[in-house]
Amino acid sequence: MKFGIVRFPGSCDDVDALLAAQRVGEAVMLWHADSDLQGVDAVIVPGGFSYGDYLRAGAIARFAPMMEEVAEFARDGGLVLGICNGFQVLCEAGLLPGALLPNISLRFVCRQVRLDVMSEYSPFTRACPLGEPLSIPVKHTTGRYYAPEHGLADTQVLLRYAPGENPNGSDRDIAGVCNESGNVFGLMPHPEHAVDPLTGSSDGLAIFESIRAHVADRVVA
Amino acid sequence: MEYELILAVLGRHPNDLELAMFSLMWSEHCSYKHSKRLLRRLPTEGPHVLLGPGENAGAVDVGDGLAVAFKVESHNHPSAVEPFQGAATGVGGILRDVFAVGARPIAILDSLRFGEPAASERSRYLLERAVAGIGHYGNSIGVATVGGEIYFDQAYEQNCLINAMCLGLAPHGRLIRSAAVGPGNVLVLLGALTGRDGIGGASVLASAEFGEGDADKRPSVQIGDPFTEKKLLECCLELLEDDLLVSLQDLGAAGLTSASAEMASKGGLGLDLDVGRVPLREPGMEPFEVMVSESQERMLCVVTPDLVPDVIAVCDRWEVLCTEIGAVTDNGRLRVLDGAEVVGDLPVAALVDECPMYNLEPEAPIVSLYPSPAPVLGGGETPAEVLLALLGSPNLASRRPVFEQYDCIVGSRTVRRPDAADAAVLELPGGAALAISIDGNGRRVACDPRAGAAEAVYECSANLACVGAEPLGLTNCLNFGNPEKPHVAWQLVEAVEGLARACEALGVPVVGGNVSLYNEAPTGPILPTPVVGMVGRLPDASRAGQIGFTNDGDAIALVGPFAPSLTGSELAKLRGAAPAGDLPVMEPGAVREAHATVRDAVCAGALSSAHDIAEGGLAVALAECCVAGGIGARLKVRIDDWVRELFGEAPGCAFVVSGAEEVLGPLGRVIGRVGGDTLVIPGALEVAVSELRAVRDNGLLQYASSAVWSE
Amino acid sequence: MRARVLVRPKAGILDPQGQAVERALPALGFGGVANVRVGRMIELDVDDPDRLPEMCERLLSNPLVEEYEIVESVGAEAPVGAEAMGAEVAQEARP
Amino acid sequence: MRARVLVRPKAGILDPQGQAVERALPALGFGGVANVRVGRMIELDVDDPDRLPEMCERLLSNPLVEEYEIVESVGAEAPVGAEAMGAEVAQEARP
């Protein structure tokens, strides 16, 4: 299985995502200005501050040539994971519902949080242990999820901040959502920073494992 | 006076541009004219040193063909004017120093000093905005801010200190120097457009050059652009990776003037530089404005002519502006051209080496230079009340409200985050790890500059020992008042002597640093504040030590020589004592031995926790171990003189460690046991860990004004 | 032509910056302030002002959570239309 | 009274946001754009508009690096003075 990580000018967690993905499969960088997906099985839009996050987080990056490829890949059912800034980019691109707004505190917050997994069937969470919260860090200034009044079914909410853990004021404690077809997923917490107990936790690995398992099943089928 | 000297070395009157260049290069900031002689006292050699002082950052070997480059630098004056941008550009500047030597920045630490937050709204504002600025730059560029320190004292009310340290990693082969090489080679400017940023800062120029009405055109506040620097950083590292550069230098204070003069001077060569080719952000800039502009996010490099197209290609890919602005010459002159016209022509040696050096005239003060602080404690408190007052005091309270605003994990190396251990720990590719600590206690240095400065070195080394790391090298930033004043000169001379002796005693070389003088208000100088940043290595990241008590039933031991006293302590401060008196005398050999004992035990995986006893003394150290681990402790030793024994300080020499009793016995004196949910010191105090935590958590939080803008 | 685009959070969207300003002003001794909203202003020279609405929808604002307003002003130098709109321009230093 | 305060980076002060937008627009097919500056807009009800300049200097802008402009408008409901200034107000949903 091969992951592709989209690298924009200003991406910061691109290498981290690459290293995390390499724990479960192969992974390559995809340069924002290119238009070749290199035959990857899943795409990760990583965290950071693409284009400095100037104007609005994710607003400029969504127009990169590579993002057009990613949009098409998603329309064809390919798995796309957006982490933090990647989540913002996917919302701006209309691949995910909603928007990310400044934290209620108006401050950057870097903190380990507990997340409740809301679905055991999604391609992104199927390997998560049932009923156990995940310990994964968040780090962002613009992470308050705004859920649109229409166009977000409860089943699209894959992750919520555990009670009392919401770090940014997100609607209904939402930490991660998928699109209607379930193949595009965005979350503010950083699973790629939770893949090794030595650096804090390995709970995020389950997200990468889920993707790998889903792709493997699809290949068999 | 200095003008006469310029006449002598030049043999003629300088023109306005040349005078501007001289006045910048001969400023304290660039020439170190009051400190250079003194700095020679610092030991700079050691088996691991790869780059010593003189380069943009020092570097030491960390094994496996890797080098770690690091430096600490001040941005005090700009931050006092505009704390957000001042602190942000301080981080931007120190990052450039590190990637200027070819290292990828992997960690930032910050050392901050402000006035008393309870008394001063301005100090709360400076704290809020400086922290936001540091976070803004470091978070956006994707370099983890893994540690730092903050002290509050009224002596910093008018002069806050913002020191930032950066540490980077490079394969040995990628390290590069800044010396210009090879006449005929091309001088290339990389990065941001040049605007009128920071020109007002060169105050010497104000009278000579600026008409009244022009003031507005010359913004002195520099705005940091981490996005541009991120691209510049990636671009420079790729250029080095592809072996396309001959030399590399960042643009910092005094912009092109300083960068070009330094490059030429180090290479013993000359440079021709055409200001007409420098890409400008604003129309109509004069040559001198281009030469002194302090616009951020720019680098200067030397490239062989045949490789210029390759350099341009890499820059294009990263969307980094890249302009040929001159050439290396062999005539030893820095010639400034504006197209075909020569607008300045100076001998490099005169500019860089012939700045007059001044001898300090130190004189020890007879009475303390600093007034007594307003007392917070009267003296009638119980030990428990004293402990809680200390834990909740601004200097000891939890730094969580600050460090949560920093991304401490980007890079996937952070093994010990803030609050988890005494030093930050970053994993290296081969399974070993780096440990970093930054420290400096101005109150103690004010009491006794020589001993206080030595303590800063000891404490950094002790912090490293707590995670199991052996020191490899250190960097320092000397923040002092006006060196032309004899008492300040004395502080400076004594502090450098103390640093030098401590470094010699521990065998740690100084590989770089920075000096910030004239931190003075009409009410007097800041506390003398040498800040030490130390880097060490531990063989096995998975055995990095941590601070919190963990196992019910573990023994607690006191390791190392411990002779606490109240002089210069936090308790003395809370009781309203001026920073004066003799600090405890530490025997360097015993300190070194204690550090080795703890370090070896941590490396062997023999301890559950390790923590050095610093500000607040033994009781505060124990409380911190309890809070970090969420478990209580009970001492079983008799306390006779509780004020001194529990709250006296002797930083950098003694430790509180926990582990199995049979392991601890040979290391030190077993004084108690881990367990329960209270901290019990028989005959003195008994406080619930939850209460310790609550008080410690709220100490700084209560002064955190709320943010108004989201950056 | 110089134009100005104003972007603000839509009604109903929580605006913590507006709230923070509203809290901070009384603390500084400025009473009698309410309903503060904080948005963004983008000023630009455009050759073809007809394309401004499209720029706003595609880049300058996020229509899901923001609304925008285009203020056109001919041939103005910055500060755009200050007088025309009865504005004050000030550059004093903070205490 | 409802008022609007516009804050922008002073002339000569680096505006990284403006630069980023300026570079992004052509790539999206919007040519002919120059001199982009990005600032802030604050809208508020004030009882005493005379105090607005002081509010601007102390909180709403940072006079070291920003300049402000006060646009007053009586009794307006949001969007303030849209018509008066020849503005368009749009709230369309993104396709």
Ligand SMILES: Nc1ncnc2c1ncn2[C@@H]1O[C@H](COP(=O)(O)OP(=O)(O)O)[C@@H](O)[C@H]1O
């Ligand atoms: N306190 C100090 N201890 C050791 N070296 C120092 C100290 N202060 C400055 N230096 C060294 O002097 C050189 C010049 O410093 P500086 O002007 O701050 O460099 P830069 O222009 O790269 O910021 C550097 O190599 C620096 O490491």
Ligand SMILES: [Mg+2]
């Ligand atoms: Mg330098």
